[in-house]
Amino acid sequence: MQIAQHWIDIAYLIAAALFILGIKGLSKPKTAVRGNLLAATGMGIAAVVTLLHHDIVSYEVIIAGLIVGAVIGAILAIRVQMTSMPQLIALLNGFGGGASFALAAAEYFKGVDSTVAMAASGAAVLIGAVTLTGSFVAFAKLQELIGGQPKGFPGMKLVNLVLLVFSLGAIGYMTWTGQPNDTLFWAVVAAAALLGIMLVMPIGGADMPVVIALLNSYSGLAASAAGFVMGNSALIITGSLVGASGLILTQIMCKAMNRSLTNVLFGVMAEAGEAMDADEVYKGKIKSSSADEVAMILETAQRVVIVPGFGLAMAQAQHAVRDLADTLEARGTVVEYAIHPVAGRMPGHMNVLLAEAEVSYDKLKDMDTINPTFEQTDVAIVIGANDVTNPLAREDKSSPIYGMPILNVDKARTVVVVKRSLSPGFAGLPNPLFAKDNTLMLFGDGKQAIIDTTNALKEG
Amino acid sequence: MDFVAQLTLFVLAIFLGFELITKVPPTLHTPLMSGSNAISGITLVGALLAAGHGGSTLISVLGFVAVVLATINVIGGFMVTNRMLAMFKRK
Numbered sequence: 372m373q374i375a376q377h378w379i380d381i382a383y384l385i386a387a388a389l390f391i392l393g394i395k396g397l398s399k400p401k402t403a404v405r406g407n408l409l410a411a412t413g414m415g416i417a418a419v420v421t422l423l424h425h426d427i428v429s430y431e432v433i434i435a436g437l438i439v440g441a442v443i444g445a446i447l448a449i450r451v452q453m454t455s456m457p458q459l460i461a462l463l464n465g466f467g468g469g470a471s472f473a474l475a476a477a478e479y480f481k482g483v484d485s486t487v488a489m490a491a492s493g494a495a496v497l498i499g500a501v502t503l504t505g506s507f508v509a510f511a512k513l514q515e516l517i518g519g520q521p522k523g524f525p526g527m528k529l530v531n532l533v534l535l536v537f538s539l540g541a542i543g544y545m546t547w548t549g550q551p552n553d554t555l556f557w558a559v560v561a562a563a564a565l566l567g568i569m570l571v572m573p574i575g576g577a578d579m580p581v582v583i584a585l586l587n588s589y590s591g592l593a594a595s596a597a598g599f600v601m602g603n604s605a606l607i608i609t610g611s612l613v614g615a616s617g618l619i620l621t622q623i624m625c626k627a628m629n630r631s632l633t634n635v636l637f638g639v640m641a642e643a644g645e646a647m648d649a650d651e652v653y654k655g656k657i658k659s660s661s662a663d664e665v666a667m668i669l670e671t672a673q674r675v676v677i678v679p680g681f682g683l684a685m686a687q688a689q690h691a692v693r694d695l696a697d698t699l700e701a702r703g704t705v706v707e708y709a710i711h712p713v714a715g716r717m718p719g720h721m722n723v724l725l726a727e728a729e730v731s732y733d734k735l736k737d738m739d740t741i742n743p744t745f746e747q748t749d750v751a752i753v754i755g756a757n758d759v760t761n762p763l764a765r766e767d768k769s770s771p772i773y774g775m776p777i778l779n780v781d782k783a784r785t786v787v788v789v790k791r792s793l794s795p796g797f798a799g800l801p802n803p804l805f806a807k808d809n810t811l812m813l814f815g816d817g818k819q820a821i822i823d824t825t826n827a828l829k830e831g
Numbered sequence: 832m833d834f835v836a837q838l839t840l841f842v843l844a845i846f847l848g849f850e851l852i853t854k855v856p857p858t859l860h861t862p863l864m865s866g867s868n869a870i871s872g873i874t875l876v877g878a879l880l881a882a883g884h885g886g887s888t889l890i891s892v893l894g895f896v897a898v899v900l901a902t903i904n905v906i907g908g909f910m911v912t913n914r915m916l917a918m919f920k921r922k
Contacts, residue, residue: 383876386873390870390873391847391851393866393870394851394852394855394863394866394867394870395851395854397855397859397862397863397866398851398854398855398856398859399856400856400858400859400916400919400920400921401921403859403862403916403919404913404916404917406866407862407866407869407909407912407913407916408913410866410869410870410909411869411909411913413870414869414870414872414873414875414905414909417873417875417876418875418876418879418905421875421876421879421880422879422883424879424880424883426880426883426884427879427880427883427884428883428884428885429883429885430883432882432883432891432894432895432898433879433882433883433898435895436878436882436894436895436896436897436898436899436902437898437902439899439902440898440899440900440901440902440903440905440906441902441906443899443903443907444902444903444904444905444906444907444908444910445906445907445910447903447907447911448906448907448908448910448911448914449910449914451911453915456861456865456911456915459865459907459911460861460864460865460868463865463868463903463904463907463908464868466900466901466903466904467868467871467872467874467900467901467904469896469900470872470874470875470878470896470897470900470901470904471874473878473893473894473896473897473900474874474877474878474881474893474894474897474901476893477881477882477884477890477893477894477897478877478881480886480887480889480890480893481881481884481886481890487834487837583864584864587864587867587868590868590871591867591871594871594873594874595841597874597877598837598877599834599837599841601877601880602837603876603877604837604840605873605876606873606874606876606877607837607840607841607844608840608841608844609844609870609871609873610871610873611840611841611842611844611845611848612844612845612847612848612851612867612870613848613867613868613870613871614845614848615844615845615846615847615848615849615852616848616851616852616863616864616867617864617867619848619849619852619853620852620860620863620864623857623860710857710858712857717860717861717864718857718860718861718863718864719857719858719859719860719861719862719863719864720861722857722858722859722860722861723861723862723915723918726915726918726919726920727918729918729920729922731920731921731922732858732919732920732921733921735858737856737857737858
């Protein structure tokens with residue numbers, strides 16, 4: 372069965388409308404599940420209608436591709452652990468870029484007949500390939516297949532610039548002359564793939580939320596560019612929606628770290644004034660505590676705020692934390708969670724982990740909401756977070772992290788920091804919070820420390 | 832579709848995207864990313880056309896790769912988003 376082109380276009384319009392309603396549903400947790408289903412319905416309509424297009428003459432390749440993709444996608448979605456969600460998002464970003472790349476390449480070899488199609492297929496290949504390889508590097512860093520620390524060599528930025536200028540020049544040349552050149556085309560593919568790797572290599576672990584959000588944006592822009600090649604409105608609209616979404620998240624992440632996007636991308640940390648000596652900050656001022664002592668303080672607390680960071684995910688401590696909160700709440704204590712925008716390895720990472728542990732989402736408070744309440748908080752429990760609680764960001768103008776918005780945990784009556792050691796966070800700075808009079812350090816594995824505290828509280 | 836019409840769609844959709852996404856609360860930012868991954872799998876429609884075109888082997892291979900990757904995004908993206916969203920509950 373085949374149907375006229377305008378019916379297909381109308382179906383695409385319906386699909387685009389359903390995507391928009393789907394994203395709108397994501398503005399509230401209550402409507403989000405339905406929103407996701409609406410978007411999935413839109414995708415189903417678009418795919419089925421496309422299969423009726425008169426250009427499609429053989430179905431073997433299509434069916435094989437659909438089966439392979441569906442099986443891999445379903446396995447990934449069912450088996451992934453919530454702590455590994457950043458890796459999965461990185462992979463999906465990469466596949467999205469790869470799909471746009473392969474699609475634009477296929478269009479190129481079918482023959483591009485207009486200036487717009489040539490330029491757009493070049494753009495889709497370039498952005499798509501950068502997204503593909505860049506996302507795989509991000510995945511490898513998150514999965515710890517390669518070290519998370521920044522990697523690079525002198526002159527790396529120059530090489531990147533050369534690769535970018537070459538790619539743009541080659542695409543521009545083919546567009547200008549109207550002469551597709553297969554050798555040049557493959558050279559652009561290679562340059563873009565290399566560029567993707569070299570752009571993400573120098574970016575460190577704590578900057579991953581920015582990179583993932585940015586690659587998310589790229590995957591959308593690549594799809595949009597592919598839409599320009601094919602003259603397909605569904606791809607253009609949807610691609611730019613996703614592109615805008617990733618850009619906004621990138622912006623939010625950068626703001627939360629008080630760093631510009633260029634600084635993150637080129638791996639520049641602000642210049643440190645004078646190196647702070649960790650010994651000087653900590654010496655004689657650290658109070659090491661025990662689970663029993665912490666439980667005793669919690670016994671009389673009326674309001675407790677839990678501050679999770681990436682360490683919570685590392686220790687898989689989300690269920691233990693929920694148990695502690697349940698125990699406290701059963702005693703009449705108010706418990707809330709303070710979530711810094713860049714806590715974890717991607718936007719919203721902590722929220723998903725705590726949601727998995729069945730923490731009610733209205734107890735997860737963002738930074739601006741929770742900060743004014745720390746002064747009325749009896750105990751703040753910091754688990755696996757470091758830089759986002761460092762008072763230097765507020766007080767020390769010469770500090771490299773000065774100006775970064777932080778959670779004001781030090782204003783709480785007592786601060787309990789659960790941590791393995793006094794090792795610095797990603798910024799490499801000592802944290803004067805640990806040395807404050809009202810701070811107790813609870814050294815040890817995050818999960819075990821919390822379980823011990825909960826047990827002590829139950830027995831006490 | 833001519834270039835200016837395409838460009839119009841592109842620019843308007845970006846503005847719409849900004850309006851829509853700024854209303855998504857931080858607590859749902861991860862599902863937003865996986866969900867937007869899923870809908871960027873719309874490249875599937877282009878991939879289907881390329882794979883079913885019956886052109887050269889190279890085009891069929893590229894089409895096949897595009898279909899596989901886009902389908903992973905669509906199926907994986909929607910399923911994992913659904914899985915995450917189902918966990919967000921208020922008690």
